[in-house]
Amino acid sequence: MKKLDLLEIREQLDGIDREIVVLFEKRMRLSGEVAEFKIETGKPVYDKEREMQKIDSVTGMVDDGFMKQAVSELFTQMMTISRHYQYKLMAEHGLKGEDTFRPVKTIPVTDARVVYQGVEGAYSHAAALQYFGSDKRFYHVVTFEDAMKEVESGRADYAVLPIENSSAGAVIDNYDLLMKYSNYIVAETFLSVDHALLGLPDASPEDLRTVFSHPQALMQCSEFLNDNRNWKQISVENTAAAAKKIIEDGDPSQAAVASETAARLYGLKVLKSSINHNKSNTTRFIILSNKRIYREDAQKVSISFELPHKSGTLYNILSNMIYNGISMIMIESRPIPGRNWEYRFFVDMEGNLSEPSIQNALKGILEEGRNMRVLGNY
Incomplete structure (x- = not known):
């Protein structure tokens, strides 16, 4: 038998591809008829057992191990496309998943009660001020879970929680809380995180022996802090709590890594500004409500x-x-x-x-x- 040259092989492949396209179109038309049946009967599009039977059937038509895997992948993709086509047809008939969210023109914030984790001067507090303005009723709780409970119960209208940091990644515990409580994200705000080294009004960097802050803040400022190897670094629950501790202890050998806002609130001196090594460090905060609402835009x-x-x-x-x-x-x-x-x-x-x-x-x-x-x- 004469061996085919590349051009002849490609011509034959083109012919086979044309046949495949014709058969695929025919298959999709039949999938449309399946969708019509499911629309009339209320049956779900996805039929796992049927698809598994189909894969077993078509892979049983070939013997080679590679071809079995290839046929399995090919038909899995075709059935996936078929499902999406059926979903499209069902959507055109007005059939869609449960939708209990209500669109609103704006998120209502008049007289809002807003809860955040930490104390005054914490970054969550700053994010709340940034999104809601200073004229709202703010209050704080000890943990992120406490904040979720306040909103779910209706004692607070909104909670402000960090969900992601550009340097440290996801706040994974708060993702878990999204599943545990029936609260919904209605907005987000991005806060630039700029850490400063704060001490007592009469302190100087030469006096320092111990630095307190949240573990992530210590990590985000590690390059600066580690250059001062005689400073002991101690973790506390949040940055503002660290600032509060410094003023309460009254020890000039202690400092906090926190915001300059915390310095103003607690009467501390900024010993060094902007000590985080990533100057574009940003935290994304989500705004949560117990109502299923969303802005029209x-x-x-x-x-x-x-x-x-x-x-x-x-x-x-x-x-x-x-x-x-x-x-x-x-x-x-x-x-x-x-x-x-x-x-x-x-x-x-x-x-x-x-x-x-x-x-x-x-x-x-x-x-x-x-x-x-x-x-x-x-």
Whole structure:
């Protein structure tokens, strides 16, 4: 048999590809008919058992190990595309996931009671002032969980919690709190973190022996602090608490790493400004309410969902965004307590809950994942 040259091989491949496209279009038309049936009967799009049977069937048609894997991946992708097409048709018929969030023109803040963790002068306090202004009723609690409880119970209208730092990453404990309490993100604010070295009014850097601050603040200023090797570094619950301790102890050998706002509040002297080595250090704070509301012009949706520890599950879930043209901004994972090697994912994506593309993606994630929750649109 004459060996084909490259041009002849490519011509034959082109012919096969044309046949594949024709058959794929026919398959998608039939998928549309499946969607019509499911619309009439109320059946869900995602049928895990049926898809597993299909994969077993088509992989059984080939013997080679590589080809089995290739056929499995090919048909998995085709069925994923089919599902997204069916979601699209169902959305066009007005069928979408549960939507209990209410759009508002502005987030109501008149006479708002706002809670934050820490004490006056903490960065959470500064973030609250930055977002709400100084004329609101602010109060503080000891822990982030206390703040979540205050909002869920209705004693506070809003809580201000740090969720992510540009240097230190996610505040992972607060992600867990988002799942534990029925509060929703309604806004966010970004606070530039600029640490200073604070001491008593009559202190000088030469007097110092001990520096107190939050562990992350000590880490963010480690280059400056470690240059002074005779200073002992001690962690406390937050930066403002460190500043408060310095004034209460009255010991000129002690200093705090905190904000210059804390210095003014507690009557401390700024011994050195801007000591954090990352000068663009920024913390993202979220504003939480117990009401399911979102601004009409909101452009970020935060969700969470769970997945089993199985190859391809995350890709399949995220494809709901890909096929709806949605940009993912952030993804964070957390282990699910009591379920080894299973994870809960937190995702931020661009969009508004009123948009069909977002509704379509959320319906897919709701059907294909587990325990999907919309955490907020802001």
